[in-house]
Amino acid sequence: MSEPDLHPAHVAPDAAPRTSGMDRLVAPSRMARLRRWRLPALAVLVIATVYGGFVLVPAADTLSVEANTLSVSSAASIPFQDYLPVRATVTPRQTVFIGAVEGGTVARVLAVDGATVHGGDVLAELANSQLQLDVTSREAAIAGQLGGISAQRLSLQQSLTTEETTIAETSYNLLKAQRDLDIRQQLRARGFESDAGLKSFEDEARYYANRLALLRQAHADNVKIATRQSSEIDRTADELRSNLAVVQSSLQALTLRAPVAGRLTNFALQPGQSLKQGDQVGQIDSENAYRLDADIDEFYLGRVATGEHATVTFDGITAPLSVARVKPQVSNGQFRAELVFDGTPPAGLRRGESADCRITLGDTDKALVLPNGPWMEGGGGGFAYVLNSSGHYAQRRAITSGRRNPEQVEITSGLAPGDRVITSSYASFSHFSHLLVQ
Numbered sequence: 336m337s338e339p340d341l342h343p344a345h346v347a348p349d350a351a352p353r354t355s356g357m358d359r360l361v362a363p364s365r366m367a368r369l370r371r372w373r374l375p376a377l378a379v380l381v382i383a384t385v386y387g388g389f390v391l392v393p394a395a396d397t398l399s400v401e402a403n404t405l406s407v408s409s410a411a412s413i414p415f416q417d418y419l420p421v422r423a424t425v426t427p428r429q430t431v432f433i434g435a436v437e438g439g440t441v442a443r444v445l446a447v448d449g450a451t452v453h454g455g456d457v458l459a460e461l462a463n464s465q466l467q468l469d470v471t472s473r474e475a476a477i478a479g480q481l482g483g484i485s486a487q488r489l490s491l492q493q494s495l496t497t498e499e500t501t502i503a504e505t506s507y508n509l510l511k512a513q514r515d516l517d518i519r520q521q522l523r524a525r526g527f528e529s530d531a532g533l534k535s536f537e538d539e540a541r542y543y544a545n546r547l548a549l550l551r552q553a554h555a556d557n558v559k560i561a562t563r564q565s566s567e568i569d570r571t572a573d574e575l576r577s578n579l580a581v582v583q584s585s586l587q588a589l590t591l592r593a594p595v596a597g598r599l600t601n602f603a604l605q606p607g608q609s610l611k612q613g614d615q616v617g618q619i620d621s622e623n624a625y626r627l628d629a630d631i632d633e634f635y636l637g638r639v640a641t642g643e644h645a646t647v648t649f650d651g652i653t654a655p656l657s658v659a660r661v662k663p664q665v666s667n668g669q670f671r672a673e674l675v676f677d678g679t680p681p682a683g684l685r686r687g688e689s690a691d692c693r694i695t696l697g698d699t700d701k702a703l704v705l706p707n708g709p710w711m712e713g714g715g716g717g718f719a720y721v722l723n724s725s726g727h728y729a730q731r732r733a734i735t736s737g738r739r740n741p742e743q744v745e746i747t748s749g750l751a752p753g754d755r756v757i758t759s760s761y762a763s764f765s766h767f768s769h770l771l772v773q
Contacts, residue, residue, distance in 0.1 A: 400773070401772075401773060402772045402773060407722065408706050410754045412701060412704075414699050415704055416742075416743065417697035417740065418694060419639070419740065421692050421693075422691060423690055423691075425626075425627060426626055426673075427598075428626045431595050433591065433618060435612060435613065435615075437585055437589055438463065439462055440608070441605065442459075443460045445457050445458060445459060447599075449598065454596050460591070461591070470582050473579075477579045480571075481575050481576070495554075498550070499554065502554055509546075509547050512540035595621075596622070626673055629673075631669060633670055636670050639661055644694075645693060647674075647692045654680065655677040656675065656676055659675040661673075703751075704744060704745055707742055708759070709758075714765065718731055727772050731767070734749030734750055735748040
């Protein structure tokens with residue numbers, strides 16, 4: 336008789352044990368469940384480790400930045416308004432300075448600062464006793480020289496008159512000698528006069544004829560000389576009279592007059608005030624004729640040119656302007672442009688008043704643009720940080736910028752429409768090539 340099998344029969348893993356005469360499923364153990372999820376969990380752990388390491392330990396030349404500290408804009412192809420806003424100052428179109436031609440003490444002040452004056456109006460009178468003495472002395476000296484010139488002219492005229500008188504007398508004597516010679520020749524022809532007696536009359540007539548010829552020749556030469564001398568005398572006299580006028584005008588210069596019509600400014604003379612020759616005492620600004628002076632950043636020096644149009648607004652009224660002059664000298668990073676009104680300036684303008692102008696640099700056309708902002712200050716438009724599609728990673732990219740206005744910057748290369756660009760300040764990360772945006 337065989338020995339009964341004391342060991343239970345082998346049960347397959349999938350087979351359910353029998354209990355109380357009925358079959359039932361047994362739940363897998365915890366270890367079995369862990370073995371089932373082991374590979375997926377390991378893959379997730381590896382991915383998380385790599386990502387965490389990439390975020391927490393960025394690669395070289397990479398900086399993590401907070402998303403809420405950035406401003407982002409998209410590059411778009413839209414109309415670009417090519418204009419330049421400037422702050423301009425109202426300036427008289429013409430300014431004439433008033434200076435003291437002669438020094439002296441202010442005796443009277445007849446005008447006040449800010450008054451409207453006409454050309455020739457007396458503004459003030461100066462006193463200078465030493466100048467008055469000098470003028471009197473110089474006037475006397477010039478008068479004496481003019482008297483000497485008059486005496487020279489009189490002497491020259493008398494000399495010519497004497498020569499003419501001598502010529503007239505010689506001509507008369509020649510006429511008498513010729514008449515006597517004719518009578519003696521007739522008597523000789525009739526036999527009443529000898530040849531010896533006729534010869535003396537012939538010699539006398541010949542003498543006066545030769546003398547008259549010499550006198551006339553000498554007189555003609557003297558007339559030429561006298562003409563030149565007379566011209567020199569007249570020129571000297573004119574110079575002396577001009578000097579006399581200058582001397583007299585030096586006294587007239589003690590009276591300060593308005594050279595042109597306009598508004599008198601910077602005029603602060605007081606009675607008793609001492610002025611030196613050449614001291615500036617005020618200026619006259621053209622009335623109702625103004626221009627605008629604008630100091631512009633040197634970046635636009637090659638783009639602002641004479642003849643370009645502009646507009647300015649005063650008290651809600653817009654007036655057209657034109658660029659009349661561009662001064663290329665750069666001072667403190669700026670150059671100056673002068674703008675004139677195309678028509679009548681707005682009423683109520685005052686010297687020194689400021690106004691906002693817009694200078695049109697070109698026609699409005701379509702271009703790829705970004706908003707102008709702090710990002711331009713650091714890179715100057717030479718690079719930008721462009722975000723990827725997720726918005727969590729930005730790379731520094733070289734770009735080329737062109738025209739700009741206060742709202743827009745033209746991008747000529749390096750970007751495409753739709754590119755998202757960080758447009759806030761680059762000051763804290765401009766030296767990094769990559770940014771992680773968290």
